[in-house]
Amino acid sequence: MEVIEQENLIFKAGDTGIYFGKVNDNANHQHYAVQLTISIYEKFELLSEKSKYVSDSVIIRPQVSHRLDSKDQPVLIFLLNPASAVGHFLGKHLTSEPIGEFDEEWIGYLRMFAKDLLKNEINEKTFLSACINSMAEFGDRCLLAKHNIDKRVLASLQYLDRHTRELIPLKEMAAEMCLSESRFQHLFKEHTGISYRRMQLWKRLISSFDLVHKTKTLTELAHQAGFSDSAHYSKTFKESFGFAPSEAFNNSQILFE
Known part of the structure; x- marks a missing residue:
């Protein structure tokens, strides 16, 4: 065919x-x-x-x-x-x-x-x-296979999933997990391979795809996804995917499960 x-x-x-x-x-x-x-x-x-x-x-x-x-x-x-x-x-x-x-x-x-x-x-x-x-x-x-991820790290990831459009300070998350900031940062990076700050950026970036059909401008999308402005959003997007968001969204159809 x-x-x-x-x-x-x-x-x-x-x-x-x-x-x-x-x-x-x-x-x-x-x-x-x-x-x-x-x-x-x-x-x-x-x-x-x-x-x-x-x-x-x-x-x-x-x-x-x-x-x-x-x-x-x-x-x-x-x-x-x-x-x-x-x-x-x-x-x-x-x-x-x-x-x-x-x-x-x-x-x-x-x-x-x-x-x-x-x-x-x-x-x-x-x-x-x-x-x-x-x-x-x-x-x-x-x-x-052995799937070892610290329960506190897993809980923090699940917490971020529930609050993708909010900025959760490191101090607040560490306290939520009953750890010092330095211990939490070390544990988080050890198990995820990425810093807590970068993880929040990634979670917000992924959640932004849900907003593509609900917003009229890139600025509106960026703000609703929790980014300070469209420039910050575009920079994070290109660093993560190799394309500007306009290139990705204008040339693709986005579908959800």
Whole structure:
């Protein structure tokens, strides 16, 4: 069946982000999430500060600077919370390197779903459900692995999820977890790989996707997502994804679970 040219798609399902489309001319960037990148037809090129990869699928650990060139071919990108079962398993147990090749049967299923969507054999909703269900099945394997995250860190992450558009001071969060500020900061970074401040920025950035269809201007979106202004929001967005928000939102369709 003929493959249909399709606009880029951005899916948001809980704390998992999925991008399906072409990636060209993006800047070096890094983010909190574990990134799983999968080619659909042809290999993509991934550049880090030290290496160049030409691959079908890779795992990128949190806070690793990289730039992706899909060579005008569609790719499937998962951004996973490293504190989740799947994110923890991928980031901690399947690769010891900042960027690692990834070849699992699960990848074949995800690639198959993507091809079905490109051929218009399934719609976007079915595609997202298939990806989430497949990830849940893979998650069963993840739960068998040792998943050690300090309960206080996990509680703080859940607290931030409930208050994504508020600025929760470090002092307040540390007190909530019955820890000193220095002890909490150390524990938080040890278990998440990122500072408490950067985590808050990431949580607010991800929550901003929910506002794209509800706000009229970038300034309005930035303020409602908890950023001081559109310049701060745009800077954080580009540092995390390699694109300005206008580029991402104007060239993509955003869908939710």
